[in-house]
Amino acid sequence: MNYNSKNVSQRDAFWTRVYDLAKENKDIIVVSADMGAPAFDRFRKDLNSQFVNTGIAEQNTVLIAAGLALEGKKVFATAIAPFISLRCYEQTRVYLAGMKLPVTLVGVGAGFSYDDSGPTHHALEDVSIMRILPNMIVNTATDSIMAAGLVDLSLKMSGPNYVRLDRKILPPAYVEKDDFSQGLTVLKPVGEINIVATGSMVHRAMEVSEELKKQGMDVGVIDLYTLPVNEKLFLDTIGNAKKIVTIEEHTLAGGLGSAVAEVLADNQKAIQLKRIGLDLRKGYCYKYGGRENIQFLSGLDAENIIKNIMSFK
């Protein structure tokens, strides 16, 4: 499969890569809480003995995954992002994090990507709650190439890992030979002001950066896709930057911006920081009209972000 194709979703790129590797490795098992995906149809048909459907029962999904991992299986457990992160959180805490079991939880639908489905299906707190667990790595895919790359990365891990996939097809930001083991990528050279973003907001950051360039501002863009933050690389990368703006389609409480703030504070870095994301006080968004509209209502559209950055003194 050409993961670079503009028509491949992160989900299909991810599961196609899992399929390709599972054909060669019988210990790779997919545990699904009745999650559908075109790539699964082939997996179920060709690799039936490596596909486990638990039904819509995410607590048991994680427990079965943990039991399989204890016996040496390399497990990918999946459901829609809020369900595989929140519904079974304690099972993940006690077994995947507590016993450091190599299970990859795959949440589909980062941020508002289920834009037609309402807030039950929005994944807006998952980064905060997953990144505070010991041993847990959180990876948010930026494009389909990275999504496929995260499969290989997951299989090398000795502990648990939460992969957040977008439901929408996002434009490519990477090429196939790219390495995703470092946790962050500089997509536009670091300057005085820099945007640090994750997932779909990386594409928004690129758009905003282009717009600001037209207005004479050079704004760097860093894709920070892995948490915990690779601190040394992050600090080396930002060097003497004066300002950092974080953008996330996620609550500000404990998300990407908080993670960056922690790194800056813990390393006594006097860099001005502005966090752009979702304000808890506004509650959940019960509006529709597409993701762009929901982002607009939440202040995550390009115009609002540009205004925000322009006023960042």
Add this chain to the structure above:
Amino acid sequence: MLKNIEELKEKAKYIRKEVLDMCVKAGTGHVNSAFSSVELVVALFYAGILCFDPKNPGWKDRDRFILSKGQASVLLYPILADLGYFPREELDKFTKADGIFGVHLQHDVPGAEITSGSLGQGFGIAAGIALAAKMDRELFMTFALLGDGECYEGSIWETALFASHNRLNNLVAIVDRNHLCVTDFTENVIALEPMEEKWRSFGWETTSIDGHSFEEILKSLKGFRSRKSSRPLVIIADTRKGKGVEFLSDAPLWHGVAPKNHEADKAKEELNNYDHELQF
């Protein structure tokens, strides 16, 4: 392996004393929850039911014993020490700074398979292990010991459905039906009866026994490795919480509490005079 019922009864008596001693010394621990499961776990480890090797805790072909009611770890630890998984002196260090374990089960204790303490979870791990064994055509069996109060957790029933659908006949669940949870009798809290029918309707082969009778425990497990049924097996073991010490038995307020001072002495005395035949 103990060859006859008398030896098993003696072992049960010894283990009860060890449990009480640990909890009294530490001033904590779930004496009652442990006492209701004594005969069940002693039978598994001493009557030739489970295959295991204390010299090689990670032996690939061992049977897996998953203590889903993790608060009864104080029952498992003296058994593991007695079998040689770790020195008996560790029991004196229960919940102490230089000890290796506390009130709830943890996976890094030699002979323990998992961490447990949050209820409704170990059972699902057991089903995952049993599924892995099926995938790999491994012949070991997986046992899970559940509390009846634990059966209030919805995840228990998610796993119960899953295990029967996937024909995990290499999985045996034992429900310690001691009729009590933390504050009251289960039938007063939220009725669990008819328990056996619930499991049967979830696709399990079921049997109900007296959970303090070695004869009945061993009978219920006869031929468990070569059952013809494709269904997983659940044994509903009728027990008394606190069994062995009369004033602790069937007493909700003794949940998770270790007897102190004269009550501790009284409990020890009762255990010393414990006559298995009369008690049953």
